[in-house]
Amino acid sequence: xxxxxxxxxxxxxxxxxxxxxxxxxxxxxxxxxxxxxxxxxxxxxxxxxxxxxxxxxxxxxxxxxxxxxxxxxxxxxxxxxxxxxxxxxxxxxxxxxxxxxxxxxxxxxxxxxxxxxxxxxxxxxxxxxxxxxxxxxxxxxxxxxxxxxxxxxxxxxxxxxxxxxxxxxxxxxxxxxxxxxxxxxxxxxxxxxxxxxxxxxxxxxxxxxxxx
Amino acid sequence: xxxxxxxxxxxxxxxxxxxxxxxxxxxxxxxxxxxxxxxxxxxxxxxxxxxxxxxxxxxxxxxxxxxxxxxxxxxxxxxxxxxxxxxxxxxxxxxxxxxxxxxxxxxxxxxxxxxxxxxxxxxxxxxxxxxxxxxxxxxxxxxxxxxxxxxxxxxxxxxxxxxxxxxxxxxxxxxxxxxxxxxxxxxxxxxxxxxxxxxxxxx
Numbered sequence: 001x002x003x004x005x006x007x008x009x010x011x012x013x014x015x016x017x018x019x020x021x022x023x024x025x026x027x028x029x030x031x032x033x034x035x036x037x038x039x040x041x042x043x044x045x046x047x048x049x050x051x052x053x054x055x056x057x058x059x060x061x062x063x064x065x066x067x068x069x070x071x072x073x074x075x076x077x078x079x080x081x082x083x084x085x086x087x088x089x090x091x092x093x094x095x096x097x098x099x100x101x102x103x104x105x106x107x108x109x110x111x112x113x114x115x116x117x118x119x120x121x122x123x124x125x126x127x128x129x130x131x132x133x134x135x136x137x138x139x140x141x142x143x144x145x146x147x148x149x150x151x152x153x154x155x156x157x158x159x160x161x162x163x164x165x166x167x168x169x170x171x172x173x174x175x176x177x178x179x180x181x182x183x184x185x186x187x188x189x190x191x192x193x194x195x196x197x198x199x200x201x202x203x204x205x206x207x208x209x210x211x212x
Numbered sequence: 213x214x215x216x217x218x219x220x221x222x223x224x225x226x227x228x229x230x231x232x233x234x235x236x237x238x239x240x241x242x243x244x245x246x247x248x249x250x251x252x253x254x255x256x257x258x259x260x261x262x263x264x265x266x267x268x269x270x271x272x273x274x275x276x277x278x279x280x281x282x283x284x285x286x287x288x289x290x291x292x293x294x295x296x297x298x299x300x301x302x303x304x305x306x307x308x309x310x311x312x313x314x315x316x317x318x319x320x321x322x323x324x325x326x327x328x329x330x331x332x333x334x335x336x337x338x339x340x341x342x343x344x345x346x347x348x349x350x351x352x353x354x355x356x357x358x359x360x361x362x363x364x365x366x367x368x369x370x371x372x373x374x375x376x377x378x379x380x381x382x383x384x385x386x387x388x389x390x391x392x393x394x395x396x397x398x399x400x401x402x403x404x405x406x407x408x409x410x411x412x413x414x415x
């Protein structure tokens with residue numbers, strides 16, 4: 001029966017590892033990366049400091065693991081690749097924005113951590129946030145440059161990124177999480193009105209016509 | 213006998229100003245949480261005790277910093293002029309020039325740490341910002357004015373946040389470039405409906 005014992009141990013280790021990640025993410029998100037010490041992460045999941053170091057070399061490694069494993073953008077990008085053939089440009093921009101907000105909502109906690117640390121010039125956080133921004137920006141430009149003059153495409157992409165960021169932090173005004181804001185009908189309507197407003201249908205159509 | 217008292221009170225306010233300037237710089241650079249009272253004291257060449265003589269706590273220093281910048285009064289032609297309106301919005305935005313450290317503080321402590329004082333301050337800045345724009349919007353877009361104003365402020369906040377993260381220490385320099393200003397004007401113009409809801413001259 002040694003194999004089964006090994007399996008059981010492996011399972012237990014996987015569970016513990018993921019409990020540590022959960023606790024760390026929660027602490028990083030609510031109190032900040034700086035004040036969340038390894039000791040406090042350990043206490044939150046009922047482990048000793050030493051036990052944490054069995055799984056992770058440092059707090060920094062916990063953060064980079066969280067970024068790698070708990071920030072899933074592939075689903076968001078898949079959704080985006082499904083809409084690139086949308087013939088109506090304003091509808092395309094609108095749906096791109098919608099997908100981006102959904103992706104942000106799915107990863108809200110880790111995004112909050114990375115953005116906040118990025119603002120405080122934490123090097124890893126800054127690099128990660130820049131590369132994610134670049135991924136979305138490239139995705140947008142790929143689609144938009146086929147239909148709009150180059151400069152307008154860059155403008156629209158930047159606006160959409162900025163508006164999604166503005167919406168991300170505006171949820172504190174409603175006393176709810178961003179995820180709730182994106183999903184609750186009463187807020188959702190408002191969020192979507194903003195995207196539609198910012199990319200006035202007539203204007204985008206006129207720009208598209210001008211580019212052809 | 214009155215003179216020494218006057219002098220000492222002026223000295224007091226001078227060191228208070230120095231403390232505030234040092235705190236602003238350090239909070240802006242390292243964040244509120246990471247800055248200690250000791251660092252503030254060292255930066256302005258005072259002892260901890262001297263700092264505590266002027267402000268009871270680090271918190272009190274932070275609250276003393278929350279002074280809104282003065283917005284210019286928006287004056288626009290009576291007929292709808294999207295270009296002039298976009299310029300006015302961007303002028304309002306640039307009244308934060310010289311106060312970007314305060315903006316960064318609102319972003320970190322308000323938006324991310326949800327500090328009530330910082331959120332309240334950020335909220336009041338946003339409201340007075342919109343108040344400057346609303347009369348013109350209400351006149352030309354009666355049914356849409358709130359939404360337009362909301363879209364613009366959401367965009368501008370997102371722009372600030374995005375650039376603070378993207379540019380880091382270069383933020384102050386890049387934000388004041390004429391290209392940045394022109395980019396913002398184009399973005400704001402993009403959000404405005406091309407034609408007013410009410411024909412010109414009917415009001």
